[in-house]
Each structure stands twice: as C-alpha cells, then as structure tokens.
Amino acid sequence: MKIPSAIWTLLIGIVLTLVSIWYGQNHGLLPTAASDEAPLVDELFNAMMTVSTGIFLIVECVLIYSVIKYRRRAGDNEDGLPIEGNVPLEILWTAIPAIIVLGISIYSFDVYTNIGGFDPHGGHGSPMMEESMTMPGTAMAATLDHRSGNTATPVQFSEQQKTSPPQLTVDVTGLQYAWLFTYPETGVTTGELHLPIGKTVEINMTANDVIHAFWIPEFRIKQDAIPGRQTNLRFTPRKAGDYELICAELCGPYHGAMKTQVVVETQEAFDQWMQEQLVASKDTPNQAVAMNPLDITSDEFLSPYTKEMGINSEILHQIK
Numbered sequence: 001m002k003i004p005s006a007i008w009t010l011l012i013g014i015v016l017t018l019v020s021i022w023y024g025q026n027h028g029l030l031p032t033a034a035s036d037e038a039p040l041v042d043e044l045f046n047a048m049m050t051v052s053t054g055i056f057l058i059v060e061c062v063l064i065y066s067v068i069k070y071r072r073r074a075g076d077n078e079d080g081l082p083i084e085g086n087v088p089l090e091i092l093w094t095a096i097p098a099i100i101v102l103g104i105s106i107y108s109f110d111v112y113t114n115i116g117g118f119d120p121h122g123g124h125g126s127p128m129m130e131e132s133m134t135m136p137g138t139a140m141a142a143t144l145d146h147r148s149g150n151t152a153t154p155v156q157f158s159e160q161q162k163t164s165p166p167q168l169t170v171d172v173t174g175l176q177y178a179w180l181f182t183y184p185e186t187g188v189t190t191g192e193l194h195l196p197i198g199k200t201v202e203i204n205m206t207a208n209d210v211i212h213a214f215w216i217p218e219f220r221i222k223q224d225a226i227p228g229r230q231t232n233l234r235f236t237p238r239k240a241g242d243y244e245l246i247c248a249e250l251c252g253p254y255h256g257a258m259k260t261q262v263v264v265e266t267q268e269a270f271d272q273w274m275q276e277q278l279v280a281s282k283d284t285p286n287q288a289v290a291m292n293p294l295d296i297t298s299d300e301f302l303s304p305y306t307k308e309m310g311i312n313s314e315i316l317h318q319i320k
C-alpha cells in the first residue's frame with residue numbers, strides 16, 4: 001500500500017511540532033530564574049526556541065534528504081534540470097518568516113513594557129503601561145504562548161506593584177573596573193550588592209568613565225550605565241542565593257574582571273548586614289570603600305591578572 005504524500009507531510013508536521021515544543025521547554029540553557037521578571041523573559045525565550053527548533057529541523061531535514069536523494073549516480077554526466085524558480089513558493093517562504101518575526105517582536109515588546117521597559121520608575125501610571133495591557137501584542141503573545149504549549153503561569157504584575165514606589169533604592173556607579181553600591185537611606189557604600197527577598201528594588205545607575213552594563217543573568221536584566229546620565233532598572237529578587245553581577249559592555253582591557261557578588265537574603269539577614277556596614281563605616285570612614293580597588297594603584301589592582309597573562313609591571317608601565 002502506498003501512503004499518499006499529504007499524509008506523510010501531515011505526519012512529519014506533527015512530529016516536528018511535538019519535537020519543537022518539547023525542546024522549547026527542555027533546552028536547559030537558562031540559569032536559575034531568581035527574580036519576578038525572569039519567568040516572563042524565559043517564556044519569550046522558550047517561544048523563540050520552539051520556533052527556531054522547528055525551522056532548524058525543517059531546513060536540515062530537507063537538506064539532508066535532498067543531498068541523499070538527488071546525489072549524482074555513477075555514470076550520470078548530464079546537466080541538472082533548468083529550474084527557473086517558483087513565485088508562489090517564494091511568496092510563501094517570505095511571508096511565513098515575516099509573520100513569525102513580527103509576532104516575536106510584538107511579544108518581546110510586550111515583555112519589555114511588562115518588566116519596566118520605558119518606565120522603570122512606574123511612578124505615574126504611565127500611558128505606556130496601560131497601553132500594553134490592551135495592545136494587540138497581548139493577544140499575539142498569548143497565541144505564541146499557546147503554540148509553545150506553555151503551561152507555566154507567567155507572573156502577573158498587579159497595577160499596584162507596577163505603580164507603587166520601590167521598596168528599596170540603590171544607587172549604582174560603574175567605573176573601570178568595579179561596581180559601587182550606595183544605599184541612600186543609610187548612606188552605606190559597598191562593593192557587593194545585598195538585596196532582601198521579595199522587595200521591589202529600583203537601581204539608579206551611572207558611570208564615572210566609560211559605558212558599562214549592569215547584568216545579572218539570573219534576574220534576566222541588563223542595563224547600560226552611562227557617564228553623565230542616569231539609567232534605571234526595577235526588579236524584584238525572588239530566590240535567596242549568591243549571584244554574579246557582570247559588566248556586559250566592553251569597557252577596557254580588564255572588562256572581564258569587572259564582576260561582583262549579588263546576595264539575595266531574608267529581610268533579617270539584610271538588616272543585620274546593613275547594621276554591620278554602618279558600624280564598619282563609623283569605625284573607619286573609608287572601610288566600605290576600601291574593599292574596592294579605588295584606593296590602590298592600578299598596578300596593585302592589575303597584578304593578579306598580569307601574572308596570569310605573563311606580563312610584569314614594567315611592561316605595564318611601558319604600555320602606559
């Protein structure tokens with residue numbers, strides 16, 4: 001019995017869809033999701049992964065099939081068929097990716113506005129926020145979500161959560177090659193970012209010298225710190241733990257070393273840590289800052305790295 005090609009196409013389509021959906025949910029490429037914003041970004045990533053897996057499989061399967069099926073047989077020295085193109089097919093394979101790309105961009109924009117986007121302060125019930133609740137992107141996002149077979153409930157941001165003032169504000173300064181954190185309420189300055197679990201944080205950042213980027217992969221947030229300008233981020237840490245804050249903008253030869261720790265802890269632990277910082281800064285006013293490479297010469301700061309790279313401080317001076 002010969003199976004009609006329509007049935008074959010349908011079967012292959014079903015298998016491709018199932019494999020894509022499964023891989024879109026089980027790629028295991030993302031680190032722990034440690035903030036309230038992270039699940040939204042992950043859903044978007046999973047949806048894109050599902051679409052990409054489907055396209056990858058279609059392209060590779062057709063390619064491998066054609067290479068085997070239409071290979072040159074022994075003794076066949078004829079020219080190939082003079083095929084002139086196929087307009088309907090070209091329209092189809094332009095239209096489908098265009099629709100996919102448009103859908104993903106609307107969905108991305110929706111996630112972007114949902115996690116703060118153009119208005120990280122969220123203080124004045126901005127029209128952008130309201131709009132995002134009713135814009136067609138929401139429907140599109142829901143469709144994509146449904147297609148990717150997502151059952152996890154995305155975090156719902158209540159209007160109150162979006163518009164209320166942050167529960168904690170931290171001023172962040174990026175400089176070659178360190179991060180400085182100032183807690184305006186207590187005046188404490190540290191080189192490590194401590195945050196209480198479940199409290200909405202607003203980060204006001206700037207840079208002293210060149211552009212840096214504040215990136216915490218586990219929170220799925222990234223924002224440029226720009227000299228002479230303030231940028232903001234708003235997020236809510238949800239999982240206790242130590243995470244890495246990484247500079248994500250090539251800012252000089254030691255950009256790769258511009259990392260620090262983010263500690264998410266209970267309110268009690270946070271309060272205790274803050275108290276310790278206050279005591280320490282009272283004892284020696286510069287102590288908190290001395291943890292950072294500000295007070296040491298650049299040679300001292302760079303020596304651990306230069307040793308690794310096999311250069312000594314004389315060479316370093318010559319470069320300067």
Ligand code: CUA
Pocket residue numbers: 174175176177211212213247248249250251252255256258
């Ligand atoms: Cu700062 Cu890279």
